[in-house]
Each structure stands twice: as C-alpha cells, then as structure tokens.
Amino acid sequence: MASPWVAMVVLVWCAASGGGVAAARPLVGGGGAVGTAKAPLQTSRPFNIAHRGSNGELPEETAAAYMRAIDEGADFIEADVTATKDGHLVCFHDTTLDATTDVADHPEFASRRRTLEVQWTNVTGFFITDFTLAELKTLRSKQRYAFRDRSYNGGESSRIITFDEFIDIAAGAASRVVGIYPEIKNPVFVNRQVRWRDGKKFEDKFVAALKRRGYGGRYMSPAWAARPVFIQSFAPTSLVYAAGLTDSPMVLLVDDTTVRTEDTSQSYDEVTSDEHLDYMREYVVGVGPWKDTVDPYAEYDYWINDVGVDGLFTDFPASLRRYQEWTTAGRKG
Numbered sequence: 001m002a003s004p005w006v007a008m009v010v011l012v013w014c015a016a017s018g019g020g021v022a023a024a025r026p027l028v029g030g031g032g033a034v035g036t037a038k039a040p041l042q043t044s045r046p047f048n049i050a051h052r053g054s055n056g057e058l059p060e061e062t063a064a065a066y067m068r069a070i071d072e073g074a075d076f077i078e079a080d081v082t083a084t085k086d087g088h089l090v091c092f093h094d095t096t097l098d099a100t101t102d103v104a105d106h107p108e109f110a111s112r113r114r115t116l117e118v119q120w121t122n123v124t125g126f127f128i129t130d131f132t133l134a135e136l137k138t139l140r141s142k143q144r145y146a147f148r149d150r151s152y153n154g155g156e157s158s159r160i161i162t163f164d165e166f167i168d169i170a171a172g173a174a175s176r177v178v179g180i181y182p183e184i185k186n187p188v189f190v191n192r193q194v195r196w197r198d199g200k201k202f203e204d205k206f207v208a209a210l211k212r213r214g215y216g217g218r219y220m221s222p223a224w225a226a227r228p229v230f231i232q233s234f235a236p237t238s239l240v241y242a243a244g245l246t247d248s249p250m251v252l253l254v255d256d257t258t259v260r261t262e263d264t265s266q267s268y269d270e271v272t273s274d275e276h277l278d279y280m281r282e283y284v285v286g287v288g289p290w291k292d293t294v295d296p297y298a299e300y301d302y303w304i305n306d307v308g309v310d311g312l313f314t315d316f317p318a319s320l321r322r323y324q325e326w327t328t329a330g331r332k333g
Contacts, residue, residue, distance in 0.1 A: 038175055038176050038177050039175065039176035039177065040176070040177055040225065041075060041176075041177045041178075041179055041225060041228050042075060043220075045324050045328065046304055046309055046310055046311050046312055046324075047075040047076055047179075047310065047311035047312070048073060048074050048075045048076070048311075048312065048314070048317050048320045048321055048324070049074065049075065049076045049077075049078050049181055049311050049312060049313045049314070049317075050065075050066070050069030050070075050072075050074035050076065050077045050078060050313075050314065050317040051078050051313040051314055051315050052065065052078060052079070052080070052093060052315070053065025053066040053067075053068065053069045053077060053078075054066075054068035054069040054072055054074075054315070054316065054317055054318070055144075055315050056148060056315035056316040057148075057149060057152075057316070058143075058149075058152045058158075059100065059141035059142055059143055059144075059152060059153060059158045060093065060100060060141070060143075060144060061079060061080065061091045061092055061093060061100075061141070061160075061161070062141050062157060062158045062159070062160075062161065063157050063159070063161055063165065063169060064152060064155065064157035064158060066079075066166065066169045066170070067157075067169060069317045070169070070170075070178055072317045072318035072321060073317060073318065073321035074178070074317040074321075075178070075179060075311075076178070076179040076180060076181040076228065076230070076311070077166075077169070077170055077178060077179075077180060077181065078180075078181040078182070078183070078313060079091040079163070079166050079180070079181070079182045079183065080092060080093040080182075080183045080185040081163050081182045081183060081184065081185055081206060082095070082128055082129070082185045082186060082190055083129065083190050083194045083202060083205070084128065084129065084131060084132055084133045084136060084194075085129055085130055085131055085132050085194065086132045086133060087194060087196050087197075087205070088132075088133040088162060089162060089163035089164075089205060089206065089209055090128070090133065090136065090160055090161065090162050090163065091160070091161050091162070091163060091165075091166045092128055092160060092185075093185070094128075095116075095118050095123060095125075095127055095128060095129070095186055095189055096123060096124075096125030096126055096127055096128065097125065097126040097127075097128055097131070097139065098125040098126055099144055100141055100142055100143075100144050101139045101140065101141050101142065101160070102139055102140050102142060102154065103126045103139055104126075106138070106139070109126060109131075109135070112126050112127075112130050112131070113125060113126050114127070114130075116189075116193075118186065118189050119186070119188075119189070119260075119262040120260060120262070127193070129189075129190065129193035129194055130193075133162070136160045137159055137160065139159070139160060140153070140154040140155070140158050140159065141153070141158040141159070141160065142154065142158070163182070163206075163209050164209065164213070166180070166182075167180060167209075167213050171213075171227075177225070177226070177227075177228065179227075179228030179229060179230070180215075180228070180229050180230075181229070181230045181232065182206075182210075182229070182231060182232070183231075183232045183233055183234075183253070184202070184203060184206055184231065184232070184233040184235065184238050184239070184242065185233075186262065187201075187202050187203060187233065187235050187238040187262075187263070188235065188238075188262045188263050189262070190202045201241075203238055203241050203242045203245070204245065206231075206242070207231075207242055207245040207246050207248075210229060210231075210246065210248065211246065213227075214226075214227050215227045215229045215246075215248060216246055216247060216248055217247060217248065218247050218248075218249065219249040219285050224248070224249070229248050229249070230248075230249050230250070230251050230285075230286075231246075231248055231249070231250050231251070232250070232251040232252075232253050232288060233250075233252070233253060234252075234253040234254075234255055234261065234262065235261060235262050235263040236252060236261065236263065236264065236271055236276075236280060237263045237264065238263060239252060239280075239283055239284055240280075240283050243283040243284070249284075249285040249286070250283055250284040250285065251284055251285065251286045251287065251288050252280055252284045252286075252287050252288065253287075253288045253290075254268050254271075254272055254287060254288065254289045254290060255268050255290055256268065256290065257269035257272070272287075286310070288313075291303075296314070296316070296319055296320075296323075297319075297323055300312065300320060300323045300324075301323075301327075304324075304327075
C-alpha cells in the first residue's frame, strides 16, 4: 500500500461546553479576496474534522454550520451524503427527515410517512428518498438535541444543501485550503430506493460528483493537497467499489462491534479482525472507530497524546482548535 495508514477517531461531543447552552451569536463569514493564494492545509498536527459542521451550535449539515466550522478553524468539514427521489445528492444524516427538519409542520407531505427497512430494522418516518430536491428545499432544519441552542432553527441558512453546495462552501468560504470528509451514507438503502436513468449506482454518482469538482489523487499527493478529501463509509463493500472508481483516500468507519454491517452478514467485530483489515488495507488508508465523548478535553488528550491519531471528529471545532493551540504553545523546544 503506497499510502500511509491513518487512524481517524470519531469524537462526538454531545453536551454544550460548561454544561450550559451556548448563547446565540451572529454568523461570521469567511473568505479571502478573489484570486489570492490560499494557505495550504495544515499537516503539523491531527486534523480538526467538523462533524456535520459546527453542529453543537447550529443545525447540522447546513450552510450555517459549515461556515461556522470553517470560521472556527476546522481543517475538514464532514458531511453525510444521500440522494433524493429525483437523484440529486444532498447532505443529510438520517434516512428520515423527522428528527432534524420541520417536515411534520407541512400538511402537504403528511401522506409521505411510511415504514421501510433500514439496516435490518423497520423504521417509520418521512424518508428523504421520497422527496424531490425542490420539495426538500421548502423545509427548514432544526437542532437535533433539546439541550443545544435552538435560536437558529428555521432560518434561511438552515435549508438542506446539495453536495455541490457543500463543496462550494469548502472551496470558497476561507482564505485557506479546507478539506472535505464526505460519507457514502446508507448505500444499500439508497440503491434500493433511488434509480438513476443511466443505470448508475449511488457510489458512481458520488465519485463522479467529486471528480467533476476536481477531487482526486492519493493521500498527501500534490493533487490531493490542493483539494483534500477523505471518502468514508460504514459499508466496506461500498468502499471497495468506490476505490475502483477513484484514487482518493478511503476511510472505513466502524460502529459498535456487536452491530451488523448494512452490506454484509458480518458484525463490526468480524470485519475488524486482522484478516479482514489486511484485506481492507488494499482499499482504505484508515479506520474511523466510533467514540462517545464525556469530557472533551480529556478525550482530546487521550486520543492525540496517548493513541496518536491523525484526526478527530468534533461537534465543536473551536474547542479542538483551542486545545491544540494551548497544548502546542505549552510544549518546550
């Protein structure tokens, strides 16, 4: 394997700093002057990966959350990519719209609620794959958790965005290079529910969208450094297929070891055996294990200093940036 092995740890901070709810503050727009050279992606410390944007402060996977994350110093912005009924790629985490949008307040969509199988379990709700892009654009996003700031719910910047709009934010919202970290989300489910006229699969469309925007190249190559990207998925067979379409680096996400993968008959305990990882090593540059966070700074210290990971996911990218700045400044020599 030509690329170095990378350990990416998923850290999700599910509580506001200090135990309270952060006060609302105005959005801060990034952006350097048109035509000016951008500062390169920093590689001297573990990557700060904004999990669904700065979603501890703003509704997840929205333009506002991604802009905030970039403003707060994220090296990469992360997105879950799925598809609409009419085949558009959009950034959205769940298969259903219920938890993070106002879909229930739209009587015109009341009949769309139904039950489908998702990853071996029956799920009931308003499925994103039953809506066209135009219909999704009429909805507004909201905070997933009641204990987080809800003052941004329903705002103009809380619309569901397309994959292209997400890339636009990374490419144009800062005077430095900002990478993207998109996930091929629920590929088995999406390929069952969405049919493209040209017969292509979800993974084909996903990779084609990246190539169209100039993403490609092996990890740390000049082409990659100009437009940094990691492609991630919980579905190992999906990553193997995508690896045959592009040389962009792939990361295998790992859920609780008892959970069965959506695309195989194996649990994550089985697919992370030495034999399986030896096989996956030919297709991916790293593994992203799931990790809940209780004390974020203690977790940052453990994963960065004890384990030595190459990147961390966080709902609060400003906190990780501050931690790295404080600890770097405190080192001797």
